Amino acid sequence: MKNYRLYLVRHGITQGNLRGIYMGSGTDEPLCEQGIAQLRELREAFPFPRVATVFSSPLKRALGSAEILFPEATNKIILQDLREAGFGEFEGRPMQELLQDEHFKLWMDPAAHYTPKGGENTKEFHSRCSRVLMGMFEYMMKSGIDEAACVTHGGVIVSMLAQRGIPKYPPEHWMADAGCGYELHISPEFWMRDGVAEVVDIIPYGYLDAKPQE
Numbered sequence: 234m235k236n237y238r239l240y241l242v243r244h245g246i247t248q249g250n251l252r253g254i255y256m257g258s259g260t261d262e263p264l265c266e267q268g269i270a271q272l273r274e275l276r277e278a279f280p281f282p283r284v285a286t287v288f289s290s291p292l293k294r295a296l297g298s299a300e301i302l303f304p305e306a307t308n309k310i311i312l313q314d315l316r317e318a319g320f321g322e323f324e325g326r327p328m329q330e331l332l333q334d335e336h337f338k339l340w341m342d343p344a345a346h347y348t349p350k351g352g353e354n355t356k357e358f359h360s361r362c363s364r365v366l367m368g369m370f371e372y373m374m375k376s377g378i379d380e381a382a383c384v385t386h387g388g389v390i391v392s393m394l395a396q397r398g399i400p401k402y403p404p405e406h407w408m409a410d411a412g413c414g415y416e417l418h419i420s421p422e423f424w425m426r427d428g429v430a431e432v433v434d435i436i437p438y439g440y441l442d443a444k445p446q447e
Contacts, residue, residue, distance in 0.1 A: 235420055237373050238380040240282050240436050241394075242414035243387050244290070244298040245272045250411075253328045257320035257388075258353070263293040268411070272301045275412045279437035282416075286381035288369055290315035290389070299384040302412065306382070310372075314365035317386035321352025362392035367428060370419050390414060398432045413440055 245268035249256045256262065264272070287306040289299045291313055299309070323331055323340070331337040339347035348354045373381055387409060394415065395404040409415070416434040423429070435441040 235379075236418040237370060237378075237420070238282075239369060239373070239417045239419070239430070240284070240380070240382040240414060241390050241409075241417060242298070242302060242382060242384050242436055243390055243409040243411055244292075244295040244384055245269065245301070245411045247294050249325070255320060255323050255326055255328055255331055257318050257324055258292065258316040259319055259321070259324040261292050261294075264297040268294075269297070269301065272298060272412045275437060275440075276302055279439050279443070281437045282380065282382065284380055284382045286310065286373075286378050288312055288315065288381060288383040288385075290317070290385045292316055292386075295384045295386065298412065299382070302384065303382050308378075312365055312369075314361045314368075315383065315385040315389060318355075318358045318388050319351070319353035321349035323349050323352070358388075359392050359396060362389050363396045366393045366397055366430070367424070370424055370430070374421055374424075394432060397429050399429050400432070410440075410444075413437065 245264045247256070247262040247268060248265040249260060249262050251265065251267065281302055283305050284303055285306055286308040287299050287303045288310045289295050291311050323337055336347065336349065339345040340349055369383060390409055391404045391407045394407040398407065414436045415432050416436055417430040418433050419430040
């Protein structure tokens with residue numbers, strides 16, 4: 234049974250990340266100098282897969298990360314559905330400020346079903362994350378691409394794997410550090426029957442073993 238491999242990787246950090254700013258698809262910052270240096274150090278210290286095809290979010294922080302982590306890629310595909318969620322009224326504000334915002338508290342409560350003004354509905358966000366994950370695998374199968382990387386955002390990765398990843402874990406389990414992520418396997422039979430992908434390893438290889446245990 235043939236397996237197709239997709240490497241989901243979270244982008245590097247930006248100046249807004251360092252300042253504690255809440256950043257979604259409405260904030261398009263490039264990587265900061267520290268973020269660039271961190272990704273380069275990560276790539277030098279640990280092996281990343283070498284792929285010819287990279288899917289990327291259209292946001293600058295993802296595009297810049299893809300260039301650093303997968304420089305050999307010649308087939309670069311930008312997918313709008315890989316962008317982070319739109320945070321609307323919360324976009325670009327300090328997290329410390331948002332924690333006191335009553336609307337933000339509602340949004341953090343899944344039972345409230347709150348959509349921020351000007352933001353993306355949570356159900357619609359999860360729907361596009363699920364759709365784009367399976368769409369990438371479908372493209373790979375139709376194009377004869379055995380392996381590819383995908384550089385996107387932390388929230389997108391969490392949503393994808395909480396819905397479509399096995400083993401089944403709660404969303405918080407799938408949080409990834411900057412420049413890191415997961416190796417996924419799927420076969421055509423598995424995809425058609427169950428619509429799920431198996432998470433088999435951490436990217437980059439060896440990172441988890443070297444990371445200090447909390």
